[in-house]
Amino acid sequence: MSDSGRPSSPRPAIERHDIFRTLVETISDYAIFLLDTDGTITSWNRGAQRIKGYEASEIIGSHFSRFYPEDAISRGWPQKELELARRHGRVEDEGWRVRKDGTRFWANVVITALHNEAGEIIGFAKITRDITDQMQDAAKLRESEETFRLLVLNVKDYAIFMLDPRGNVVSWNAGAAQIKGYRSSEIVGRHFSTFYLPEDVAAGKPERLIQRAREQGSVQDEGWRIRKDGSLFWASVTLTAIYDEHRQLRGFAKVTRDMSERKRLEEVEASARRMKEFLATLAHELRNPLAPMYSATSIMERAPDDLSLVKANLGIVGRQLRHLTRLVDDLLDVGRIAAGKLELRRSVIPIREVIAAAIEGSMPAIEARSQRIEVQLDDSDFQVFGDLTRLAQVLQNLLINASKFSPESTTITLRCSLNGRIGQLTIADQGCGIAAENLSEVFNLFVQGGQPGQTSSSGLGIGLSLCRSIIELHEGSISAASQGIGLGSTFSIRLPIITEPRTSMAPLLRRPQEGLNILLVDDNRDAADSMGLLLQMTGHSVKVAYDGVTALRSVEDFTPDVALIDLAMPDMDGFELVRELRDYAHLHHTRYYALTGFGDPGIKEDTARAGFDGHLVKPVDIDAMTEILQETKHRPAPR
16 A cells, blocks of 8 residues: 555566566576577576676677587587477586686586467577586596496405395396306396295295394394305395485395305314214214124123024124114214215216115114104106215115104104205104204204213214215205204205206306497486496496486487387477487487386387387396397397
8 A cells, every 4th residue: 555545556567577687687606598599699697697708798699509519519419409499398408518718617508498479489598507516526426436336346255236125136246146156137136035045935034134124224144045056055144224315215235255164164163172072972882882792792602502592692793783884984974074085976866766765775774663754745856966875875864863763653754845946855753853952053063962972872973964964065955943842853955956957157247249239218317227237237338318308418429229218207208209319310220119117008009109119118027128139139120
């Protein structure tokens, strides 16, 4: 209201326009100016003068291409920017620009088309920001990250790789390939539980480790892991949760070291500490059969004509000799293994031959106790590469142990099953069981269930240790389980099976003889970066762009064999980008693939009509991607 009480009249539009123009002209952090429809400069603010070095009187009336380097002018990039802005309403770009004094700066540029009320283009607004410092900082960061990435990729003593939040492998270094046996193209995208024993997976161990790492930040673990070829190694693992600056979980860093040799050394040291106990047991076990043998021979000497008495005592001598022979054989085998001289006569063996030989050898002891063996084969008929005699020796030992520690007239169950590339033999009894605190010790050398010298049936404590050593020489594993004292025991043998003819392993991380030039365009930076890294690790040269304009600029000096293009991108979507790229004459051999989360038939028809050679649905199957790239390498598509 005015002082007279009458309503104030609205401020004239011309005055508001003057205020806005004054505001724009006084801004010094941004170069803001207008172009006519041909790109001629028609206005100039204080920020443009500060950033570019020209007074308004020096530059108004000049073409805006004056700010571009010679190479950009020679390829017509300034005019291309105007065409893109005219077609799409706006265009955003980054690149080198030239000041009045000839120095260069890195600019972020936005050009917006201006329309009149009739919808006709009357010119362009251009906003330029000098981001040289940010660009240089980002370049240094990228260089540092690239140096670190190359360092990690080439480390061979440690398996270092990343998991996504769900536990799927997203990166793979040389150490991981060497230790675990997988090439990156074979394992990226698969869940890390692939490396765990079937019983660990069934018990949910991988998921528990991820949960603990998420809750505690980092978790360490040791245990048996499986290589690609089915062999086992003892792994020391650190799993660390990775968060971004907003405390959002990005995934997990996993570092694994093969500690098999250290594990074996620790077990040897533990065995040495038990040597005194073993020597006491050895003396007892050797005297046990000698005493009845001495008594029996004395009786036969005193009554050589009593045939029934001689026959009974000859039986005693025979049984004790067999027991003594077994003790000596076990000792000799342990000595050979310790010296690395136990030879395996390997061949391809059907697992049923191992089972048949073990049952034949153990049946006299089992039948003597009125026990029976129930065999469950589950239609498993796999083959292993190993020594039939030694594998049968292990299984026979386990069956005789099950009989020895079980009541008479009970049943011993022998089950054979197959889990992926691992064959498993399980022996379960109804016997005395194993205390929980002893489960981890039963396979150690010279360990027995009772005290030293407790009974003659306790043995030397080397049978199970010998079994484990033989199985590990076959690149397998053996474990024991029990619900507790009096509740029986279960022993499980796991062996890698033969799925194809055995040949020498190919060099790890073998790269294609000729990689492809690949342009990868995706506004999801994480998806683009991880896919780009995977393609680089498989031997290809990759340029990554996060928007359509950057993709167009990148092909000025880069000719891709394959372009992988996301469809849903801001400003310029994948359909528009592929049409723009097809205008470049030097890209007539390039094959284009839509890379999108949309997979319905209608979208696939749209991409085909737009000129894409194929349609890949996220998440991309790595094997399918490899086949497509191989096809492209051998049969490029001429245009």
